[in-house]
Amino acid sequence: MKFFESIGDYCVLMTKVLKKPQKMSMFWSDLLREMDKLGVGSMRIVMVISLFMGGILTLQVSYNLSNPFMPKYLIGLGNRDTLILEFSSTILGLILAGKVGSNIATEIGSMRVSEQIDSLDIMGVNSANYLILPKLIACVLFNPILYVLSVATGIIGGAIVGPVTGVVSMGDYVEGLVHTFNPFYVTFSFIKTLVFGFIIASIPAYYGYNVRGGALEVGKASTDSVVLSSILILCADLVITQLFFK
Known part of the structure; x- marks a missing residue:
């Protein structure tokens, strides 16, 4: 029963959050600040x-290609597809859930227990919209950018480690990067990062906004939000993969 009440409270909160800001100039200022803090x-x-991880994936793929008749370019191909399809979207989402999510839950939770949110409500400000919407949009918009950065950096890591350790030449590695490339993989992962960005921001915001008590409760809310965000990211990954690859 409590679970369904929590879902109802979450939906009510998101209804308040997803409204037009009362002051657009202040919203844009807050959005840029949140993009810098949470994204940059x-x-x-x-x-x-x-x-x-790009270097580690290159080594692991090369060690599993024990058959000498397997072409070496498969090392670059395996590194590329692993980064594009799973690591740079899902695994990175789990990492950001811990870093960004805990930051959001702690910040909003601290404002709740110090009664700053109550003061905003008394002044007639939509506190949920004012505090959460900039963080939500910043995460949704910046998560795809971080995804691209992760893929590019991972590929560079493989290009450094592969030739240095001698497991693959630069020519074979680059050939694997361009071999049978499917642009749909990128589109698929972009969709996942948008969904993950929403989860990373909204779940911790819900926990922080509804926390009651003191500093101890804020810490517990931050921990609980990271755990639930991680679980929901994995569930969303499973559902989206099933929808697009069935």
């Missing part, structure tokens, strides 16, 4: 993780 601020960790 995540670029470094995305690049570092993707660079190493």
Whole structure:
């Protein structure tokens, strides 16, 4: 029963969030600030993780190609498809759920327990729209950008590690990158990143907005939001993959 009540509360909150802002000039200012904080601020960790994962994937694919008759370009192809289809969308979404999601839940939760949100409501401000909408749009818009950055950095990581370790030449690696490329894979992953961006922002915002108590409850809400966001990202990945590849 409590589960369905939570879904109802979430839908009510999103109804308040997805309304036209009362002051567009303030909304655009907040949106740019959130894009810088949540999006640009995540670029470094995305690049570092993707660079190493690209190198690791290249080594793992090469070690599994034990048959000497298997062409070496399959290493670049395997790295490319793994990054495009799964790592740079789903795995990166899980990482951002921990970094960005916890930040959103903690920030909004702290405002709730310090009664700043109550003050906004008393002044007649749509606090849900004012606080959550810029974060929601920033995550949805910037997540595809981070996805592209992750794919590019991962491919570069493979291009560095492959030739340096001698598992694949640069020519074979590049041949694998362009071999039988399917543009639909990119479209499919872009759709996933948009959905994941919405989950990463909306679930932590819901937990932070509805937290009650003090600092301890804010921390628990942040943890719970990351766990639920991660589960929903994996569920959404399963559903979207089934819809597009059945």
